[in-house]
Amino acid sequence: xxxxxxxxxxxxxxxxxxxxxxxxxxxxxxxxxxxxxxxxxxxxxxxxxxxxxxxxxxxxxxxxxxxxxxxxxxxxxxxxxxxxxxxxxxxxxxxxxxxxxxxxxxxxxxxxxxxxxxxxxxxxxxxxxxxxxxxxxxxxxxxxxxxxxxxxxxx
Amino acid sequence: xxxxxxxxxxxxxxxxxxxxxxxxxxxxxxxxxxxxxxxxxxxxxxxxxxxxxxxxxxxxxxxxxxxxxxxxxxxxxxxxxxxxxxxxxxxxxxxxxxxxxxxxxxxxxxxxxxxxxxx
Numbered sequence: 001x002x003x004x005x006x007x008x009x010x011x012x013x014x015x016x017x018x019x020x021x022x023x024x025x026x027x028x029x030x031x032x033x034x035x036x037x038x039x040x041x042x043x044x045x046x047x048x049x050x051x052x053x054x055x056x057x058x059x060x061x062x063x064x065x066x067x068x069x070x071x072x073x074x075x076x077x078x079x080x081x082x083x084x085x086x087x088x089x090x091x092x093x094x095x096x097x098x099x100x101x102x103x104x105x106x107x108x109x110x111x112x113x114x115x116x117x118x119x120x121x122x123x124x125x126x127x128x129x130x131x132x133x134x135x136x137x138x139x140x141x142x143x144x145x146x147x148x149x150x151x152x153x154x155x
Numbered sequence: 156x157x158x159x160x161x162x163x164x165x166x167x168x169x170x171x172x173x174x175x176x177x178x179x180x181x182x183x184x185x186x187x188x189x190x191x192x193x194x195x196x197x198x199x200x201x202x203x204x205x206x207x208x209x210x211x212x213x214x215x216x217x218x219x220x221x222x223x224x225x226x227x228x229x230x231x232x233x234x235x236x237x238x239x240x241x242x243x244x245x246x247x248x249x250x251x252x253x254x255x256x257x258x259x260x261x262x263x264x265x266x267x268x269x270x271x272x273x274x
Contacts, residue, residue, distance in 0.1 A: 030178045034171055041170025041220070042163035048215035049162035056156060066218050071258040073219060078262040082270030095173030098186045099193055099220045100166070101255065107190065108263035113272045124267050128260060131187045135221070136256070139194040140248060143228035146202035147244025150236040 033094050040089065040096030048073050048100075070101055077102035081109040107131035157214030165213025169193075169220040190221055197225025202233070227252050 048069050055065035080086040086106050090097040097103055111130040115123040129136075173189050184192075197220075200206040206226040209217040217223050231251020235243030249256070 030175070033178055034174050037174035038167035038171040041173075042167030042216070045162045045166025045213075045216040045219045046159050048166075048219040049157060049159055052215050053156050066215075067254045069215060070219070070224075070255040074255065074258045075262050078259075078266035082266040084270075084273035087273075095177055095186075095189060096167075096170040098189050099170045099173040099222075101219055101221060101224060101259075103186070104190055104221055104224070105259050105263060107186065108259055109266045109270075110272075112263060112267035113270060116267070116271070120268060124264060128263055128267065131190060132259065132263075134187060135190045135194050138191045139198060139225055139228050139252075142195050142198040142202075142225065143232040143248035144244055146198060146229050147232040147236050147247060149202070150233050151241050151244055154236070 036092050037094045037096035037099075040093035041099055042096075044073075044096070044100045044102055073100070073102050074105040077105035078109050081106045082113075104132065104135065157212070157216075161212055162214050162216035165209060165216030166219060167216070169217070169222060193221040194225040194228075197222025198229040199225075201226035201229035224252060224255060227255070 051072055052065050052069045055068055056062070060068065077086060080089075086097065086102070087110060090103075090106065097106065108128050108131065112124045112128045115127040117123065118127075173193065176192075177184055177186075177189060197206060200222070206217070206222070206229075210223070210226065218226070228248035228251060231249075232244060232247035235247025235250065237243070239246070
C-alpha cells in the first residue's frame with residue numbers, strides 16, 4: 001500500500017478549501033446597496049426640493065430657484081466633505097451620494113484636499129479637476145454637439 | 156410645485172440605476188465614470204426632449220442628480236442657438252450652468268484649503 005501522493009492531497013485540500021470559501025463568502029450585498037442608494041439619493045433630492053419650494057414661495061423664478069438650489073447643495077456638500085461626514089455617508093450610500101450634484105462637489109473637495117502638500121496652486125488648484133475635469137469636458141462636448149445639431153436642423 | 160415624494164422617488168430611482176451599474180460592473184466603473192456618464196446621458200436625453208418630462212414629474216429629484224446638470228447644459232445650448240445661432244452652440248451651455256460650475260470650483264477650493272483629510 002503506497003501513501004497517497006502528497007501533492008495530490010494538497011490539491012484536494014485546496015479544492016475543498018475553495019468550495020468552503022465560496023459557501024461562506026458573503027453574497028455581494030447588491031440589494032442592500034440599492035436600498036441605501038435609493039434612500040440616501042432620494043433624501044438628498046427631497047432636501048433640494050424643500051430649498052427650491054422655499055425659494056419659489058419667496059418669489060424667485062423657476063430657473064433661478066433651481067440654479068440657487070444647486071449652489072446651496074454644492075456649498076453643503078463641500079462643507080460636509082470638509083468635516084469628513086460626507087465620505088462616511090458615501091461608504092454606505094454608494095451611488096446615492098455620488099449621482100446627486102453633491103457627489104460632484106464631494107469629488108472636487110475630496111481629491112483636492114489630499115494634495116495640499118503639493119501646494120495651494122498646483123496641488124489643490126489642479127487636483128480640484130481630477131474628477132470635475134473629465135465630467136465638465138464630456139458635459140461641454142455633448143452640449144456643443146447638441147448645439148451644432150440644432151444649428152444644422154434650423155438652417 | 157412638485158410634491159416631495161415625487162422628488163424622492165425620481166431622485167432615488169436615478170441613484171438606484173447608478174448603484175446597479177456600479178455593483179454589476181465592479182470594479183471597472185468608478186464613481187468618476189458614473190459622474191461623466193450621468194452628465195453625458197442627461198445632456199443627450201435632454202437634447203432628444205426626453206429629460207424635461209422627468210423634471211416636470213420629479214422636480215429636484217431630476218435636476219439635482221448630475222444628469223440634471225447635463226440637462227441644464229443642453230437646454231442652455233439649445234436656447235442660445237435659437238437666439239444667437241452658431242455662437243450659441245459654444246456659449247449657451249456654460250452660461251446656463253455658470254452658477255453651479257463656479258460654485259463647485261470656488262466652494263470646493265475653499266473647503267479643500269480650510270479642512271484637512273480625516274485619517
